[in-house]
Amino acid sequence: MTCPERGRRRNRLEERWSAGAKMNWLVKIVRSLGRGLADLSPDCKTATRLQSKALDRELPLRRRFGLRVHRSFCKWCRRYGKQIDFLRKAAHQHPDQTAEPVRQRLSDQARERIKQSLRANQE
Ligand SMILES: [Zn+2]
Numbered sequence: 001m002t003c004p005e006r007g008r009r010r011n012r013l014e015e016r017w018s019a020g021a022k023m024n025w026l027v028k029i030v031r032s033l034g035r036g037l038a039d040l041s042p043d044c045k046t047a048t049r050l051q052s053k054a055l056d057r058e059l060p061l062r063r064r065f066g067l068r069v070h071r072s073f074c075k076w077c078r079r080y081g082k083q084i085d086f087l088r089k090a091a092h093q094h095p096d097q098t099a100e101p102v103r104q105r106l107s108d109q110a111r112e113r114i115k116q117s118l119r120a121n122q123e
Contacts, residue, residue: 040066047077055088 040062042050047070050063059067071078106114 037069041070041073042066044070044074044077047071047074048080051077051081051084055084 047067050059050067053059071081
């Protein structure tokens with residue numbers, strides 16, 4: 001004759017083991033997904049370089065996805081991306097001002113003051 005209490009205890013242990021095994025599978029899947037995403041995601045140095053490159057040409061799908069993953073958790077690279085995007089838009093909106101460097105020229109009075117100052121120092 002078997003003890004009913006012993007049978008119930010065994011069933012509970014099997015349920016726990018089964019739940020634990022399922023949790024292990026879940027943990028393994030989540031960990032491998034995390035590792036896969038981490039492998040896809042570039043480091044910050046590479047991410048900034050890729051963002052600059054992406055302004056000139058379309059990146060391959062794997063790179064784009066990796067960059068998106070990286071930017072989803074790195075606020076510094078997100079910020080950098082926003083800044084270069086802003087600069088690009090500003091440069092496109094004012095092409096006349098960015099095409100030629102602005103020539104700085106001193107006034108005639110300032111030139112004369114500098115000349116006098118240099119002469120005074122030589123004497
Ligand atoms: Zn980053």
